Amino acid sequence: MRxxxxxxxxxxxxxCGRTLxxxxxxxxxxxxxxxxxxxAVDPGESYPEAARRxxxxxxxxxxDCGPEVARRLVEFLTLEGVEVQADERYFRVDIDTCDVDPAGHTPLERRVITEWRWFERDDIAGHAEPIFPVDLTAMLAATDHPVEVA
Incomplete structure (x- = not known):
């Protein structure tokens, strides 16, 4: 059992519309x-609290990461080798720009995260390595804010 x-x-x-x-x-x-x-959400923590952390x-x-914008139920093998059924809640955060500060990464993250970058949407679909969630571009499109025309 997972x-x-x-x-x-x-x-x-x-x-610029790029996703980290x-x-x-x-x-x-x-x-x-x-x-x-x-x-993962820590014990006693809400999804919004976990997103902020x-x-x-x-x-x-x-x-604050705002309201939940999507939900996915997926099964996978964690980096620690545990089979899970994940209830993933997604939150969209729009910013002008930022540099990633890895100071808060866990020891495991320091070992297995080898890089990070901002992806253009067109680069996501055709990327050579898997990107999760698999429907990321559709999720981003569904959460785009409408542009107001003056």
Whole structure:
């Protein structure tokens, strides 16, 4: 039986419409992959609280992540080798720009996150390595704010 794993993930979008992704290289030899910032909800923590904490720890930004914009139920093998059924809640944060500050990364993250970069949407679909969530571009499009025309 898979372990239940509630998780908060962040769609961090800069002023140019690019999305921040982290590249993970698992220590067990599985292929590298890219993923949005975020992670497991700690005991007693709400999804919004977890999103804020994860944004602070992984990116270095301390801010409210706003309302939940999407939800995914997925099964996967964690970096620690645990089979989970994840209840992932997504939060979108729009910023002008920022530099990633890895000071809050856990020891595991320091070992397996090899790089991070801002992806243009067109670069996501055709990227050579897997990107999660698999429907990231559709999720981003569904959460875009309408442009007001004067």
């Amino acid at each position: 372990r239940q794993r509630p998780a908060a993930r962040i769609l961090l979008v800069d002023g 992704l982290f590249r993970f290289v698992p220590e067990d030899g599985r292929p590298p992959f890219w993923v949005t910032p975020g992670g 994860e944004l602070r720890e992984e990116v270095g930004l301390d801010r």
